[in-house]
Amino acid sequence: MTAYKDEGVAYQRTVCPDAEATDGMRLTYTDATAHNSMFGAQWHRHGLSRAGRPLRKLVNTAGTWRIV
Numbered sequence: 001m002t003a004y005k006d007e008g009v010a011y012q013r014t015v016c017p018d019a020e021a022t023d024g025m026r027l028t029y030t031d032a033t034a035h036n037s038m039f040g041a042q043w044h045r046h047g048l049s050r051a052g053r054p055l056r057k058l059v060n061t062a063g064t065w066r067i068v
Contacts, residue, residue, distance in 0.1 A: 001059055005052030 018026035
């Protein structure tokens with residue numbers, strides 16, 4: 001579940017219409033998938049390579065989902 005220094009993933013964000021959002025717009029990724037927003041929050045993307053040194057204070061959300 002720990003993030004690693006060199007496993008970052010490049011991404012771009014945009015806004016899109018969403019009827020359930022407070023102002024009718026929601027922040028999303030330009031290449032969004034069904035698992036990017038869950039429980040009302042947008043998840044930060046990480047790779048799964050375990051490259052570089054461990055960053056013990058940061059959580060790799062994708063890695064956490066794989067563990068469960």
